[in-house]
Amino acid sequence: MFKLCRILYSDFSMAEEVHLTHTAALILQTISAGYRYGFDVMEVTGLPSGTVYPALRRLEAAGLIASKWEKEKEAFAEQRPARKYYRLTSNGEQVLGRAVKRYPLLEQMAPRK
Amino acid sequence: MTWILLHTASRLLPREQRAEWRREWEAEIWHARRSGVPPRIVRRWLLGAIADAACLGLRREVLVRRMNAAAQTPGFCLASLLGVLLVIAIASGGLPASRDVFVPLPYADAGRVATISRAGGSISMRGGIPAEWVRLWSRKSKTLEAISTYGWSYEISAGERVLAASVSPGFFSVLGVSAPAPCAGCVVLSQGFRRRFYSSDREAIGREIPLGNAVYRIAGVLPANFWFLSREIGIWKIGSSLHTSGAGVVVRLRAGVTPGQAERELYTLLQERDFSTWGSLVDVSILQDRVHSPLDSFLLAFSLAIIVAVLASRPRLRNLDVTSLAAWRRGAFFAAKSLLLLLAVLLAGLEFTSACSITMIGGTDLLAEPLSTWLFLIGCMTALTWSIHDHRVRCRECMRRLGLAAHVGCPGSLLLSWAGTELVCISGHGMLHVPEMPSCWLEPERWTALDSSWRELFVQHG
DSSP states (O other): OHHHHHHHHHHHHHHTOOOOOHHHHHHHHHHHTTOOSHHHHHHHHOOOHHHHHHHHHHHHHTTSEEEEEOOHHHHHHTTSOOOEEEEEOHHHHHHHHHHHHHSTTHHHHSOOO | OHHHHHHHHHTTSOHHHHHHHHHHHHHHHHHHHHTTOOHHHHHHHHHHHHHHHHHHHSOHHHHHHHHHHHHTSHHHHHHHHHHHHHHHHHHTTSOHHHHHHHSOOSSTTGGGEEEEEETTGGGGGGTOBOHHHHHHHHHHOSSEEEEEEEEEEEEEETTEEEEEEEEOTTHHHHHTOOOOOOOTTEEEEOHHHHHHHOSSHHHHTTOEEEETTEEEEEEEEOOTTOOBSBTTEEEEEESOOOOTTOBEEEEEEOTTOOHHHHHHHHHHHHHHTTOOTTTTOEEEEEHHHHHHHHHHHHHHHHHHHHHHHHHHTHHHHHTOOTTSHHHHHHHHHHHHHHHHHHHHHHHHHHHHHHHHHHHHSOOSOGGGSHHHHHHHHHHHHHHHHHHHHHHHTBOTTTOOBOEEEEEESOGGGTTTSOOEEEEEOTTSSEEEEEESSOSSTTOOOEEEEOOGGGGGGSOOOO
16 A cells, blocks of 8 residues: 555656756756856856846745855855855756756756866 | 845845845855956846846735735725725816815805705705796895896707706806807807817807707807806806796895895795795805805714714724824824725715716705715715724734634534634734624624734734
8 A cells, every 4th residue: 555655656746747948957957066156057057147046046946956045154254245055955856867868968068066 | 236226126025035135146246246257247147136036026926925915004005095086086087076166166256146046955946946036036136236047958069968058148247257248149168168179269259059959159268267057068058048937046145145134035025926935935045155065965974974983983992092102003094094085985976976966856066965965974984884894803003904814613602602703913913803793782802912922923924
């Protein structure tokens, strides 16, 4: 019975899977490559700020990325404002894996940092 | 520049997200500048902040939540009522009837211009004053300086249905208004009518105009601010309006003569000619007072409505804490809301019923009649009832409308336990308990204030 429930749940999850656009997949890949800030993502992808930041919000709302403020102490020590950085969630990694199969050139477009 | 743009864009976001959003963008811009990105590029990036804020703040669910939250605020309530007043002003074309009521009549020495009707007010004016009476008064009266008659009807002119008045030759001089000299087969146009069909006064004067089965010559155009009976009257036929069935009568009283003195004299003159006692009772009323009479009706209705409202709210007034600032703020909001509502009732009453006054019952001032008092009374009662009900279901602290209604208890066992509806302030200020069936009318709903420890349970709407 438990097995059956798991199968049904996984089928349901598959049906609910997120379909990324190429731009969203590129942003996800860029974050996965170690570029953790909106500004870095813009520089690497060449996408305008009006695309990157809204996309980050949507990806975060979809649970594919998570954001966190860096520690104030660290930023203060370096005499700069604290930044909000993004990282992939485990769900985001799975979705990115599927997106890379769909868009094979994605990894070349956002090389590792 | 950066600061202004970010602050302006952040207004699109819910309040609780604004500070963090600005902080993120300020940090990003700081790092971009530090990395040597040219200012031109940074400025372009900044424009992306608007798209980002719009993406966060204009999502459908966020918008719906924010609109629902805004609709509960006292500011929204007052703004809506101001909107209603604006709609009335636009729909009526700039409140012409209200301006007529508040602005003095455009007649010379208007305080001496009066109308005569059979006692009982304007309802009797449907029959009008018999021509024989008018002739008698104009010959023998010592209290009247001048007397004139008028009548009105809808007529067809060049395929259009227009309201036309027939007035006796001395009509405009009785009112003290400059008008062309009366002539046979002549008409005078109102400014409104002239504007509709002719480009200038000069173009209109001297031309012929068909009216009913006859053709008249336009002798002149009346001043723009002139009106009598109704602003709808477009064509004034100057001739004889002394129909045997009777007509409306307008008079100019001699200086120092009161309407009461004129009434007594006119009545005596009729009695001397053996007219029936009851049939010859007349009412002389100053035109300016009659124009202001809707305000009297409204004040009467308003006073009655206030008395009823105070009596109905007595149990709540008893528990009113006049020492707290919150109570005064609530009182001020209630007063502002009620006043705006009552003003809307007054303006709607003046604007949208005055047009019927001349056509429905033939009187000159329907609003001065008991019917208008009833109309205002119903309007005032409805307005105050809504205002009181709305006030009951608002938070005692922030004055937002309460929500999240929950039914509690069992109505079948009222004797054993409390049953009713509980409403909650979405900001967490308190709870209102409205009984299902009040056991005593002196026991209204009960308010429970919640302390700040409860606040975190409630979502703060931006």
